[in-house]
Amino acid sequence: MSYEEAIQKYDEKVVRLIADEKQFIYAVKAVLREDDIPNDTLIGYVSGFEKGAILKNNKFIMAPLLASLFRYAIVEISNDSCSECLRSFEKNYLSSVDSSERIFIDPLPSSEELIEEVATPLGRTLDDGMFSKVFKKVDSVIVAGITHPSTADIYCADINNGKMRFQKIKEFLADNIGTYVFSRSKIDTYKGRPVGAIGTQALIEFSKSYGVNADSVMGELMLYIFMEQELNAPKIMSKIEFSQHTGVVSKSDGIHLLATTEHGRPFNQLVFGASNIQGGLEPAIDRAFERITQIEQNADVEFKTVENTAYGLIFDSKTIEYLWDVMTPRKQFQHKPDMAFGVFLGYTLIVDPPVADSGLYRMAAEEQLKKDILSAKNYIAKKIKDLNLEGYSLYCYILPFNNADVEKTSLIDEMLEGR
Secondary structure, eight states, X not given: OOHHHHHHHHHHHTGGGOSOHHHXXXXXXXXXXXXXXXXXXXXXXXBTOBHHHHHHOOEEEHXXXXXXXXXXXXXXXXXXXXXXXXXXXXXXXXXXXXXXXXXXXEOOOOHHHHHOOOOOSSOOSOOOTTHHHHSEEEEEEEEEOSSSOEEEEEEEOEEETTEEEOHHHHHXXXXXXXXXXXXXXXXXXXXXXXXXXXXXXXXXXXXXXXXXXXXXXXXXXXXXXXXXXXXXXXXXXXXXXXXXXXXXXXXXXXXXXXXXXXXXXXXXXXXXEEEEEOSSHHHHHHHHHHHHHHHXXXXXXXXXXXXXXXXXXXXXXXXXXXXXXXXXXXXXXXXXXXXXXXXXXXXXXXXXXXXXXXXXXXXXXXXXXXXXXXXXXXXXXXXXXXXTOTTSOEEEEEXXXXXXXXXXXXXXXXXXXXX
């Protein structure tokens, strides 16, 4: 079964049977320390569960840990050669291992908890109930990580007559262009004015920026939508706002704040965006990770930009105080937020062999999307490891196109022309 299925089954059937979860983890670590397997050996399914990472980590969710341990023990090990080792475990082994390390255990979040909004003054600017009718979620996978996993989700536009149709997506983008282009304080100035006023003005501002950024703006806009609508991470500032309000050229395609809890305490991540649309999925991943590397290497400047933004005039006083508390912890927050990355990837979907029948094409396309995300999962995991980014969460959203190199500009052109 898949990693995600295994996690659910272990959570439902096994976790509740363990009398002392912390003592169990102490024992697992003791066994791993004694074992002669190399530290970079992957124990389980995904990057982040290497032997060395498990030994170093002190925060766990039991179900992913169990799924990983048992997969390695059952699939990767010849168990008939372990009988003597098993006999060496005495009845008091669990109580005899070193238990001095501080261990934290979080429950597995339910699907409801994953999308539960944490109340903050920094509310979402986009909350469009049409999203699920416009973007169909095809599959979701865990890429890497132990407690704050990196994930990848793949979506699809409408499919009719053997082709993806983007009319609804263009309309969705046009309807929400105002909240992407303008700050919250600017949006407030449009209250009481005709409904179309903000959209018209936003399209004018968007067109000015689009003229010199045609190749990248589709990805930036899509990233904003997925960060707010699916990750529930409100924007602090979109890429287009940087030039309007700071005069700073950020290496990020937008900065969002993901507010959650950890061990019952507020836990925040500043999610820096990187987007790319290419003909191939792997080249799109490569380009996005080039940006991620630049952002990570420029972390001090990026964080300083957010701190300076908290003083700006683009938020109300309550939100400014909240952001300043997040960035320079004084009251409810004990630590500065972690850095994380939000990624949007677009690529050209290739169904091979080609399918002429409309219904069969739809099925073949969805099957290909599931294959593509599994391939992307492994490629992204390798990138994370090769670039030493294991300590960061990464939230990746993928959307296929008929012809990505053409449609990344033609769809925006059509949206601006009202087609």
